[in-house]
Amino acid sequence: MIDDEKKYDDLIKTLKGLQQVKAPPNFEADLKRKLNAEKYAKEEKRTIKRFFAPSRLVPSFGLAAAVIVMFLIVSTNSEEADNPFLMEPKIREDMILISDTDDLNIPIDNLSKKSEVVEEKVIVDKKDKGMRRENFLEEKSSDENLIAGRNELAITETTMISETESAPPENHSAVEFTRPVATGLAIEKSGLNFRQVNPTQKEQEVILELKKKVQKKSKKENID
Amino acid sequence: MDKNLNALSDEELIAELQQTGNERAFEILVQRYKNPLTNYVFRFLGDFDACTDVVQETMIKFYRYKDNYSSVAKFSTWIYTIAGNLARTEYRRRKRRSFLSIHDYGEDHKIFDIPDESYRPDVMTDSGIKDELIQKALLKVKEDFREVVILRDIDGMSYEEIAEITGLNEGTVKSRINRGRAKLQELLKDIYKE
Numbered sequence: 311m312i313d314d315e316k317k318y319d320d321l322i323k324t325l326k327g328l329q330q331v332k333a334p335p336n337f338e339a340d341l342k343r344k345l346n347a348e349k350y351a352k353e354e355k356r357t358i359k360r361f362f363a364p365s366r367l368v369p370s371f372g373l374a375a376a377v378i379v380m381f382l383i384v385s386t387n388s389e390e391a392d393n394p395f396l397m398e399p400k401i402r403e404d405m406i407l408i409s410d411t412d413d414l415n416i417p418i419d420n421l422s423k424k425s426e427v428v429e430e431k432v433i434v435d436k437k438d439k440g441m442r443r444e445n446f447l448e449e450k451s452s453d454e455n456l457i458a459g460r461n462e463l464a465i466t467e468t469t470m471i472s473e474t475e476s477a478p479p480e481n482h483s484a485v486e487f488t489r490p491v492a493t494g495l496a497i498e499k500s501g502l503n504f505r506q507v508n509p510t511q512k513e514q515e516v517i518l519e520l521k522k523k524v525q526k527k528s529k530k531e532n533i534d
Numbered sequence: 535m536d537k538n539l540n541a542l543s544d545e546e547l548i549a550e551l552q553q554t555g556n557e558r559a560f561e562i563l564v565q566r567y568k569n570p571l572t573n574y575v576f577r578f579l580g581d582f583d584a585c586t587d588v589v590q591e592t593m594i595k596f597y598r599y600k601d602n603y604s605s606v607a608k609f610s611t612w613i614y615t616i617a618g619n620l621a622r623t624e625y626r627r628r629k630r631r632s633f634l635s636i637h638d639y640g641e642d643h644k645i646f647d648i649p650d651e652s653y654r655p656d657v658m659t660d661s662g663i664k665d666e667l668i669q670k671a672l673l674k675v676k677e678d679f680r681e682v683v684i685l686r687d688i689d690g691m692s693y694e695e696i697a698e699i700t701g702l703n704e705g706t707v708k709s710r711i712n713r714g715r716a717k718l719q720e721l722l723k724d725i726y727k728e
Contacts, residue, residue, distance in 0.1 A: 314708075314715075325668070326687060329665055330573050331572050331577070331582070332569050332573075333568040333572040333589065337568055338564060338568075
């Protein structure tokens with residue numbers, strides 16, 4: 311090893327004689343600045359970590375949840391919501407309202423007959439009351455044509471009743487049709503939407519009397 | 535108080551820093567090692583700005599990991615190890631960057647020589663020129679050999695210390711020093727003729 315040192319003696323002397331490179335004069339100031347910046351960054355990280363620590367987030371989340379629950383409770387109890395007890399009941403438009411059974415010209419037994427008969431009677435009934443219907447019938451010129459063309463009548467009936475729907479309400483005393491009556495179809499009991507009532511004996515007697523009255527009336531009218 | 539701290543050895547100063555957190559102990563150690571480390575890193579890298587950054591980074595790491603130092607090793611060995619590792623990392627990074635940039639300039643993957651304008655004989659003195667030539671020769675030596683040659687022949691460390699700093703055994707250190715010296719002598723043969 312000593313031989314090696316001697317072998318490179320000149321080189322070693324040259325290398326040892328090299329000028330010493332010194333640190334720049336502002337070395338320590340720069341170092342302090344860097345260290346302070348690092349400390350500041352560390353503290354910032356710590357504060358961020360502390361701020362978002364789970365122990366700190368729990369109360370804030372709880373508060374937020376409480377606010378949401380309160381909001382939901384207040385919004386459901388607001389006055390804007392409809393009170394079902396104060397609401398007006400909905401009127402079923404597909405129901406036929408009959409105010410007085412005496413005015414009804416159709417015998418109950420004949421209800422299951424073909425609707426064509428009903429159509430004709432309805433037209434006659436309406437003819438007396440509505441001005442529009444009069445005009446309409448005048449345009450048609452005669453009742454003969456109406457009876458002859460059954461198919462035509464069926465169409466005109468539906469258009470006529472739909473016209474009455476759009477027109478302002480009139481004082482109908484006997485019958486009110488709110489929907490067009492289907493023509494060419496038989497009215498069956500099973501298809502009707504009516505309430506079944508089990509009348510008492512007295513009520514049944516009253517009904518029978520009424521039935522009889524109606525039948526008598528219809529017979530009279532047929533004879534006339 | 536200050537006089538007492540200046541009289542303390544490196545190991546005593548870092549113990550003071552570890553135990554009491556006395557910033558003055560750190561400042562004294564920085565004062566003691568800033569120039570030797572700058573010289574070592576500059577001879578290894580050949581760039582003064584990069585060398586200053588590496589030494590600053592070494593001091594920051596020393597401060598940050600001061601509690602990791604154990605009194606088993608010498609303080610000088612510990613801080614030279616940190617500086618050596620950082621210098622090697624920086625050297626490889628620069629090498630990789632310069633390699634990529636050369637390829638970017640060339641067409642059809644031709645490698646061009648970058649003109650060196652730092653060498654100015656009209657400005658530099660004789661000793662300055664000699665220093666420059668030696669530094670250039672040092673940078674041509676393989677980095678494994680260069681590191682040990684600098685530690686041994688420029689900083690004057692023992693084989694044992696170098697072995698500790700580099701993490702090699704003493705035999706490898708001696709072998710590398712010899713190979714580095716041989717290469718350097720070959721590169722500097724014209725200087726010795728004069």
